[in-house]
Amino acid sequence: MNAILLQLAARVIRVVMIIASVFVLFRGHNQPGGGFIGGLLAGGGIVVYVIAFYNHPLLSKTLRALAPMRVIGLILALGSGILGVLFGESFLHALWWKIELPLIGAIDISTPLIFDVGVYFAVIGVMVMVILLLMEDRKWS
Amino acid sequence: MILTALLLAFLSALLPFLFSKLEKVQGWLVALIPAILLAAFASLDVLNQSTILESTSWLPELGLNINFYIDGLSSLFIYLVLGMGIFVFAYANGYMKSYSGKSKFYSFLVLFMAAMLGLVSAGNMILLFIFWELTSISSFLLISFFHDKENSRKSALQALLITGVGGLALLGGFVIIGSVVGSYEIQDWIDNAELIRSSGYSTVALILIILGAFTKSAQFPFHFWLPNAMAAPTPVSAYLHSATMVKAGVYLLMRLGPVFGPTDMWQFTLPLFGSITFLLGAFFATVQTDLKRIFAYTTVSSLGALVMLIGIDTDLSILAALMFLLVHSLYKGALFMLAGIIDKRVGTRDIRLLGGLWRKMPVVTVITVLVLTSMAGVPPLIGFLGKEMIYEAKLQVPEAAPYMTTFSVLGNIFMVFVSIYVAYRVFFRTQIQWPKEPTRAGISKVFGPFLLATFSLLFGILPQRYIQPYLQLAIDSVRPEDIKLSIHLWHGFNLVLILSIITVMAGVLLFVFRKKTILLFTWVYESIFSVHFSDKFFKGIDNFMKVNKKKADVVQHGYQRFYLATIFSVAALFLWYIIVQTWGQPSVVDFDSLSWVLAVISAIIVVLSFMSLPSTLRRISVITIIGGVGYGISAIYLMYGAIDLAITQFLVDSLTVVLLVLVLPKLPKLVIYTKTKGAIKDLLIAGAFGSAMGIIAFTAATNPDVDKISEYFKEFSLSVAHGKNIVNVILVDFRGIDTMGEITVLVLASLGIYSLLKIK
Numbered sequence: 001m002n003a004i005l006l007q008l009a010a011r012v013i014r015v016v017m018i019i020a021s022v023f024v025l026f027r028g029h030n031q032p033g034g035g036f037i038g039g040l041l042a043g044g045g046i047v048v049y050v051i052a053f054y055n056h057p058l059l060s061k062t063l064r065a066l067a068p069m070r071v072i073g074l075i076l077a078l079g080s081g082i083l084g085v086l087f088g089e090s091f092l093h094a095l096w097w098k099i100e101l102p103l104i105g106a107i108d109i110s111t112p113l114i115f116d117v118g119v120y121f122a123v124i125g126v127m128v129m130v131i132l133l134l135m136e137d138r139k140w141s
Numbered sequence: 142m143i144l145t146a147l148l149l150a151f152l153s154a155l156l157p158f159l160f161s162k163l164e165k166v167q168g169w170l171v172a173l174i175p176a177i178l179l180a181a182f183a184s185l186d187v188l189n190q191s192t193i194l195e196s197t198s199w200l201p202e203l204g205l206n207i208n209f210y211i212d213g214l215s216s217l218f219i220y221l222v223l224g225m226g227i228f229v230f231a232y233a234n235g236y237m238k239s240y241s242g243k244s245k246f247y248s249f250l251v252l253f254m255a256a257m258l259g260l261v262s263a264g265n266m267i268l269l270f271i272f273w274e275l276t277s278i279s280s281f282l283l284i285s286f287f288h289d290k291e292n293s294r295k296s297a298l299q300a301l302l303i304t305g306v307g308g309l310a311l312l313g314g315f316v317i318i319g320s321v322v323g324s325y326e327i328q329d330w331i332d333n334a335e336l337i338r339s340s341g342y343s344t345v346a347l348i349l350i351i352l353g354a355f356t357k358s359a360q361f362p363f364h365f366w367l368p369n370a371m372a373a374p375t376p377v378s379a380y381l382h383s384a385t386m387v388k389a390g391v392y393l394l395m396r397l398g399p400v401f402g403p404t405d406m407w408q409f410t411l412p413l414f415g416s417i418t419f420l421l422g423a424f425f426a427t428v429q430t431d432l433k434r435i436f437a438y439t440t441v442s443s444l445g446a447l448v449m450l451i452g453i454d455t456d457l458s459i460l461a462a463l464m465f466l467l468v469h470s471l472y473k474g475a476l477f478m479l480a481g482i483i484d485k486r487v488g489t490r491d492i493r494l495l496g497g498l499w500r501k502m503p504v505v506t507v508i509t510v511l512v513l514t515s516m517a518g519v520p521p522l523i524g525f526l527g528k529e530m531i532y533e534a535k536l537q538v539p540e541a542a543p544y545m546t547t548f549s550v551l552g553n554i555f556m557v558f559v560s561i562y563v564a565y566r567v568f569f570r571t572q573i574q575w576p577k578e579p580t581r582a583g584i585s586k587v588f589g590p591f592l593l594a595t596f597s598l599l600f601g602i603l604p605q606r607y608i609q610p611y612l613q614l615a616i617d618s619v620r621p622e623d624i625k626l627s628i629h630l631w632h633g634f635n636l637v638l639i640l641s642i643i644t645v646m647a648g649v650l651l652f653v654f655r656k657k658t659i660l661l662f663t664w665v666y667e668s669i670f671s672v673h674f675s676d677k678f679f680k681g682i683d684n685f686m687k688v689n690k691k692k693a694d695v696v697q698h699g700y701q702r703f704y705l706a707t708i709f710s711v712a713a714l715f716l717w718y719i720i721v722q723t724w725g726q727p728s729v730v731d732f733d734s735l736s737w738v739l740a741v742i743s744a745i746i747v748v749l750s751f752m753s754l755p756s757t758l759r760r761i762s763v764i765t766i767i768g769g770v771g772y773g774i775s776a777i778y779l780m781y782g783a784i785d786l787a788i789t790q791f792l793v794d795s796l797t798v799v800l801l802v803l804v805l806p807k808l809p810k811l812v813i814y815t816k817t818k819g820a821i822k823d824l825l826i827a828g829a830f831g832s833a834m835g836i837i838a839f840t841a842a843t844n845p846d847v848d849k850i851s852e853y854f855k856e857f858s859l860s861v862a863h864g865k866n867i868v869n870v871i872l873v874d875f876r877g878i879d880t881m882g883e884i885t886v887l888v889l890a891s892l893g894i895y896s897l898l899k900i901k
Contacts, residue, residue: 028863029471032784034872044313047799070888077881080349090187090198092877096863108863112873115880119873126891133804137898 003052010052012101017045025120039123050131061133070129073122080114083119109126142264143195143209147230149253149330150174157247168234171247175254182219185211192330192618194264200878204325210264213614214558218261218465219383219391220611220791223554225384225474228589232478235586236485240374240423246286246426250377253279257385261392266315266325273311273389274848277304283419284373296369299678306358311393314349327396334400340389350397358444361418365674368437375481378433379460381865382440391444391466393609396458400456402619411452412541416548418445422553427562428666432480432490435563439516442552443469446531453538456620461530463615464628467608468527471600472515475593479509482586483518483567488577496570499578504566504646511594517560517602518553521630521644523601528553528644532637534591550644556809557648562655604628608818683790704822709830716833729841739780747773755820760805768798785868 015070021042028034046066084093096110151173185193190664196208211219230250237243256275263269278301285297300576320532321340322333330337337343353358359367367387371378381387394411401407412841424443429435443465450462482505484490487498499506511522535545600607605628613626632638651658672766696707750770755765771794778787841847854867854875 023361028866028869029863029873031867032788032866034869035793036787036872037785038789040543040796042788044792047796048521060315061808070891074884074888077884081877081881085197085199088197090201092881093875094862110863112862112870112877115873115877116869119880119884122888126236126887128799129891130894133894133898135798138806 010049014045014049017019017048018042019044021120025116026114029112035119036123037137039120042120042124043127046128047131050135054135057070060132060136063128063135066128067132069121069124070125073118073120075118076121077118080103080111080118083114084110142185143193143211144197144207147255147259147262148177150178150258151252152250154248154255157244157251160247161244166234167243167247167771168230168232168237168517171251172227172230173236174251175223175230178258179220179223179227181443182216182223185216191614196264197262199626201572203321204323205267206265206326207268208264208326209262210327211262213611213616214392214395214463214618215261217611217615218388219258220885221255221388221467221470222254222261225380228474228593229376232379232481232589233374234581236376236481237374242286246283246374248285249279249282249610250380253283253377253380254384257389259306264327265387266319266327266330269307270312270315271864273353273393274305274308274871276386276389277301277308277357277699280304280370280373280377280381283377283381286374286377290372293372295679296372299675302682303356303363303678307353308361310349310356311353314346317346317349321346331399333624337400338404342633343401343404344406347401347675350393350401351410353721354393354446355414356388356390358387358443358448359418360390360448361413361421362446362674364422364441364703366676368434369438369675371431371433371437375477375484376872378437379477379481381635382437383475387440387444388466388470391447391462394448395619396461398451398454399621404853405690410821411627412451412545415445415449415452416545416552417446418442419449420445420554420555422549423552423559424662425666425670426559427555427662430491431492431565432483432492432495433477435492436476436480437493439556439559440469440473441558443473446547446549449545450531450534453534454535455537455539456616456622456624457530458534459480459620460612460616460624460626461527461534461610464530465527465609466510466598467612468515468523468597471593472512472524473599475508475512475517475590475597478506478593479512479591482582482590486577486582487579489573489575492566494576495567497568498579499568500606502581504591507588508590508594509568510564512590512597513560515566515594515597517557517648518641519557520597521601522900523597525630525641526604526630528600529632532640536636538542542773546640550640550647553644554647554651557645558651558658561652562659563650565655567653587592602630607633622717633851645801676700677815684866706826710826713829713833716837717829720833720836723840727846728840729845730843740777743776743780745772747777760808761802764801764805765799765837768794771797777865783868785866 018041021038023034024033024041024133025038029040046063050059050063081092082093085091087093087095089095092111092115094110095113096108098106099109100106155753156174157171158165160167163170163241191212191245192210194209196206199205199207230247233250237246253276256272256279259272263272281301282296284300287293291765315325318330318337321337321342322329325328336344356363367382370381373381399406419442422438422440422445426435426442428440431437446463447466447469447576449466480490483495483498483502486502487495489495515522515524518524531549532546535544535549538545542605608646609626609628613624616624616626747770750766750773753768754763757766764895771790775790775794778784778790851867855870856868857869857875862870862874864874
């Protein structure tokens with residue numbers, strides 16, 4: 001059975017939620033948001049998509065490709081901490097850089113931002129993994 | 142610099158995979174890693190600088206720093222680890238030729254080396270402990286390399302369990318000393334040695350540390366894992382016995398000698414267990430038939446000798462220990478390599494089947510005899526110097542000199558006998574039939590042992606030139622007294638030399654009557670030492686598991702609801718204890734700033750939803766209601782301006798409901814309260830836990846006397862951490878380490894879900 005309306009909606013919802021999640025992630029340091037909320041948002045988008053397309057033959061494969069995000073997330077978070085050590089401070093010490101980019105202008109890059117991206121990735125990765133495992137266990141795919 | 146070198150060493154564990162295409166020279170390429178590291182450490186020039194310190198802060202608030210402390214003792218070990226590393230990798234190139242999984246093998250071996258390197262250069266005891274455990278793990282991977290054989294797996298598990306338990310004890314000991322001194326730096330421990338020794342906890346800490354060192358260095362009664370560890374490929378045995386792993390315990394004891402050396406506990410326990418291990422190891426070696434097993438027991442024996450010498454704690458004994466450490470590394474590494482060559486060429490390591498090999502492989506014969514001469518302690522090899530120094534140290538032990546010396550002579554007689562006997566059985570006995578017609582060993586394989594044997598000879602003849610400076614440096618860093626070393630091959634004609642002559646004569650005598658000797662030894666071995674430690678160990682583990690399975694069912698019953706009930710009731714008990722203890726705190730309630738009409742409405746929704754739960758009969762309704770409760774709570778957050786919390790709660794609750802619905806058909810039927818007794822019990826637990834949390838939250842929020850941490854966050858969030866969103870700044874900056882832990886738990890939980898759903 002295909003729920004056409006749900007599928008149409010899910011396509012849009014997924015895109016909107018993932019874009020929103022990235023937005024929420026990057027504004028997180030000064031306004032409500034951040035890696036955890038962003039990750040949950042993106043994960044929510046993916047969950048809606050999975051429910052709509054549960055019997056699509058390629059779905060399982062696509063989700064599996066996303067599973068390494070967990071590890072990438074952990075490595076990013078850990079790496080941002082180690083950067084602090086490499087710059088002669090303690091583990092997870094925050095470092096800030098100002099970078100001039102053409103067209104966009106000056107932006108702040110910092111280790112907390114990298115850390116937050118790591119959290120974002122880890123949350124998405126875990127959610128994808130959980131939904132994938134449940135899906136395969138229920139013999140959807 | 143040291144940190145960079147070490148990080149590179151760990152990273153280079155990945156290099157073997159890059160070299161996997163160059164199969165023929167893979168080992169030689171990997172041997173470049175220790176060679177380059179050796180050059181780097183040599184450039185530190187320890188000879189001219191007494192101690193090199195390097196510190197990088199990691200978590201300074203917890204006293205955890207990546208501090209390195211390299212003095213003479215460390216550098217002696219570093220040279221051993223890296224030097225032997227070069228030989229072992231080069232040797233493995235030929236030895237591992239026909240095996241699959243070579244890249245993995247080299248990778249583990251590099252990891253093993255890097256861990257050992259870290260261990261001997263660490264300046265912070267917690268850092269040392271981490272490397273200590275890393276050597277256990279990497280040796281587990283190496284011993285179980287032939288993991289399709291049950292014996293390998295069992296031996297690896299045994300080694301891991303024994304050294305793992307020891308590691309835990311060690312950590313306990315470190316933490317006790319750490320809290321006495323208030324620091325985990327080795328330097329601080331040595332500076333505060335008096336304080337440590339006089340504290341009431343020092344004995345407990347020392348027992349734990351000794352337990353750690355004894356398990357690692359295979360002291361009686363934990364010695365049995367080491368002979369079993371020879372299930373590993375021979376290059377690993379050569380490395381593990383000569384420079385790594387088992388020498389870690391010896392290093393730790395030497396390192397802590399200045400701290401604990403003068404205590405009675407140290408001077409009693411170490412010599413006692415050391416001499417038992419020394420004697421037993423040497424004796425067990427005489428009755429073995431497997432070449433690798435014989436050498437493994439002689440390692441046990443040598444480790445016993447080292448521990449005994451460290452325990453005696455005089456200048457002479459420590460010097461003898463350092464010397465013997467070097468001697469043993471040189472000959473034991475070579476012996477294992479030679480055993481591997483013979484095994485490969487003839488097809489067996491059983492000395493009952495070997496014999497007459499000197500015609501077939503003359504070069505191997507010459508090298509082996511040379512190395513065995515060093516093990517027997519015969520001049521002019523370096524082994525003679527080692528033994529002389531041990532005798533000298535023993536003769537000057539206060540109070541116990543006669544016993545110690547007798548022990549030593551007896552053990553060494555066994556060693557001499559084993560050396561001659563092995564040489565005779567393998568090379569000179571007439572033997573017509575071999576399992577496989579022996580072929581000549583390639584030059585590339587024999588080269589490593591040949592060089593090691595040459596070193597044994599060269600260092601023995603010219604000790605003052607090649608090894609004296611390093612030993613001088615090492616002894617200076619562990620003994621405060623000013624000691625002037627002067628090591629010569631010829632000591633003059635004295636009691637020590639007489640003892641040496643007696644030892645060798647007795648060994649030769651035993652060999653002359655070898656048939657009767659072996660018969661007698663085997664009889665003694667079988668009648669007295671019928672206890673097979675290793676079998677007993679596994680039986681013990683089995684029984685432990687059986688007993689545990691029975692007992693554990695009481696607590697590990699597998700019912701989620703009872704687990705939760707246990708967790709909540711225990712937590713409630715502790716929380717209420719604290720609440721009663723601190724009852725009567727002042728509280729100031731400021732309701733003015735709140736739009737509390739809306740809050741009360743949300744609260745009523747939450748409470749009503751909860752009230753309806755017990756009477757709900759379908760799971761889907763329960764899930765929906767719990768979701769509703771979550772939304773109510775997030776509405777309350779929103780009203781108090783905690784937008785981040787509100788969004789998070791809202792998203793988590795929505796996703797939880799969706800995921801729960803997915804697993805709904807899998808769940809058993811909802812338990813309906815038919816017995817009021819159960820309902821009352823649950824109500825009591827829920828009430829106690831909920832009210833405790835409520836009271837604590839209320840007290841925390843309304844107590845005016847407590848400095849609130851939120852003030853600190855408010856003040857520094859923008860000014861220091863450059864963020865206007867305090868919640869986010871707390872998550873990624875102020876409390877970054879907590880978040881780090883949380884996402885790690887999250888990922889681990891997903892692995893748990895994987896194992897629950899996939900492995901059935």
